[in-house]
Amino acid sequence: MHLVATLALAGAILASLASAHPTPRAPSGHDHIHANCLASALMSRDDYAHLLRKRAAPVTDWSYEGATGPAFWSTINPNYTTCAMGTKQSPINLTPAETMSAAAPLTFMYPQTFAEVEVANLGRTVEVVVPAETAFIMRDGVSYSLVQFHVHAPSEHHVMSNQFDAEVHFVHRNPADPAALHVVGLFLSRSTAAANAPGKSMISWLDTFLAAVPAAPGEMVKVPNFPIGGVPALLEMSGPYWQYEGSLTTPPCSEGVRWVVANAPLTVSGSTISGLHSFMPFNARFTQKNVKP
Ligand SMILES: [Zn+2]
Numbered sequence: 001m002h003l004v005a006t007l008a009l010a011g012a013i014l015a016s017l018a019s020a021h022p023t024p025r026a027p028s029g030h031d032h033i034h035a036n037c038l039a040s041a042l043m044s045r046d047d048y049a050h051l052l053r054k055r056a057a058p059v060t061d062w063s064y065e066g067a068t069g070p071a072f073w074s075t076i077n078p079n080y081t082t083c084a085m086g087t088k089q090s091p092i093n094l095t096p097a098e099t100m101s102a103a104a105p106l107t108f109m110y111p112q113t114f115a116e117v118e119v120a121n122l123g124r125t126v127e128v129v130v131p132a133e134t135a136f137i138m139r140d141g142v143s144y145s146l147v148q149f150h151v152h153a154p155s156e157h158h159v160m161s162n163q164f165d166a167e168v169h170f171v172h173r174n175p176a177d178p179a180a181l182h183v184v185g186l187f188l189s190r191s192t193a194a195a196n197a198p199g200k201s202m203i204s205w206l207d208t209f210l211a212a213v214p215a216a217p218g219e220m221v222k223v224p225n226f227p228i229g230g231v232p233a234l235l236e237m238s239g240p241y242w243q244y245e246g247s248l249t250t251p252p253c254s255e256g257v258r259w260v261v262a263n264a265p266l267t268v269s270g271s272t273i274s275g276l277h278s279f280m281p282f283n284a285r286f287t288q289k290n291v292k293p
Contacts, residue, residue, distance in 0.1 A: 090246030108232035123217030144172035189265035
């Protein structure tokens with residue numbers, strides 16, 4: 001059955017994305033974005049219940065604490081040696097030693113809405129998997145397609161030794177070279193200063209995302225008419241931008257990942273941050289020194 005095959009494929013893709021960053025995989029052939037830009041009304045968790053689909057919780061042999069925590073990733077699996085032996089590991093403490101530019105070094109080509117996304121509670125993070133090759137960034141003449149975005153709390157990158165409440169990673173890959181990844185990072189910072197908060201339309205992607213996350217790890221829900229259009233405008237007002245060449249921040253810690261991290265955090269409510277923590281534990285790798293003997 002086509003539907004079964006589609007679901008199986010979706011499951012396989014989700015499983016491949018179970019870590020905070022994806023193993024590159026062929027495009028899944030999702031439908032193209034519909035032209036209409038129907039605003040996605042916020043739905044309660046109950047509204048999503050009929051769409052909720054159980055799936056096996058992702059199996060990982062690493063974690064963020066104890067004997068399988070970040071300091072030991074390289075020792076628990078021979079595929080993870082780069083976590084210790086790499087020389088361009090992420091995240092890092094961003095300082096003036098890194099490149100920073102006032103203007104975003106990339107351009108966004110995102111639609112206003114995705115026809116349908118998958119919102120997953122992966123236990124270690126919460127994640128939105130988007131339709132293949134429907135949203136792009138362009139950097140130095142190379143096009144990267146948005147694959148998924150997910151959250152770390154607290155932030156993984158630090159800025160001048162300051163850590164933020166959370167960090168969203170928008171993970172893109174070059175369709176012509178699936179090993180080539182480009183991640184765009186956006187900090188979240190809790191504040192009651194509503195005057196600094198962006199407009200609701202600019203963060204509807206975050207509100208819709210958090211309203212849809214299934215409560216139990218290993219569950220996924222399909223969300224129609226997902227509003228992504230606010231993200232480019234939000235990122236474009238969040239500069240200046242840090243740029244460096246780093247790695248995945250989760251095993252296998254593969255290098256060759258291009259990073260752009262917006263310096264200015266998005267101001268969110270305390271309930272947004274506490275909502276994130278209700279879905280996932282601490283999930284930030286410590287900053288990497290990248291000084292090797
Ligand atoms: Zn990440």
